[in-house]
């Protein structure tokens with residue numbers, strides 16, 4: 001067991017993929033059935049526990065894996081692949097108790113980094129992922145994240161992390177037009193260390209949902225992230241768009257999102273047939289934002305068709321409240 005570069009780690013994952021007999025057609029992978037085949041005498045069970053996502057024990061005659069039943073199926077798919085990577089790479093260790101990779105916990109442990117990055121590469125291999133992501137973005141596909149999460153059987157969070165962790169590789173493919181087989185793999189740390197600045201000319205986006213943010217927004221209109229906080233935005237090429245209700249320049253929906261009529265009063269706020277909001281507005285009528293900070297003006301402006309939250313005060317939008325748009329994270 002040793003330190004590995006991203007390129008070395010991905011090479012090992014390629015070997016694992018080969019050992020497991022996987023091809024392009026095998027995606028999305030089902031980690032639990034792969035573990036069943038791969039572990040020596042696998043005993044896979046489920047239990048509800050706090051904080052941990054999985055426990056793996058490599059016994060002499062059998063391997064036991066316990067997955068957290070409180071986590072979603074897609075999360076368990078990742079958790080289980082994380083344990084497959086431990087099992088495959090860290091052969092001199094007998095047991096692992098792994099903490100959930102979400103929730104902002106930063107783990108500096110290199111074994112955990114290998115298991116997380118390795119699981120991400122196994123489930124969402126960059127050679128398949130980058131061309132798909134770039135083509136969906138070029139088509140301006142608003143459902144790119146949810147589509148990619150379906151294709152690879154992982155949560156939206158994993159897809160967004162993948163975009164982040166592969167930003168240098170995406171840049172080489174998308175901007176420099178380098179063939180996917182020839183791009184150089186570099187970890188975030190090496191990019192900083194080598195002082196490669198490849199992102200300066202690009203857009204500012206929300207660090208949580210990757211939506212491009214306007215200069216005058218205090219909150220991300222897609223996920224509600226507080227943009228005044230440190231590290232809440234990033235500069236780069238990893239932006240994505242989210243589904244939206246199509247609007248006309250009068251900031252009213254082209255047609256009623258529920259009954260489809262186009263025949264409502266264009267300066268009104270609701271459809272006269274079914275009562276659905278046809279204008280997207282902030283639901284806060286008070287004079288403080290969601291953190292209690294004083295607002296000089298109440299929020300009475302009209303929001304874009306994709307806004308789940310008000311960019312000024314962070315409150316929910318009428319389109320989100322009415323269920324016309326889904327929360328994305």
Ligand SMILES: [Zn+2]
Pocket residue numbers: 082086096097098099111112115
């Ligand atoms: Zn682990």
Ligand SMILES: [Zn+2]
Pocket residue numbers: 206207208209210211220221222223224225
């Ligand atoms: Zn956001």
Ligand SMILES: [Zn+2]
Pocket residue numbers: 256257258259260261271272273274275276
């Ligand atoms: Zn209607």
Ligand SMILES: [Zn+2]
Pocket residue numbers: 282283284299310311312313314315
């Ligand atoms: Zn507001």
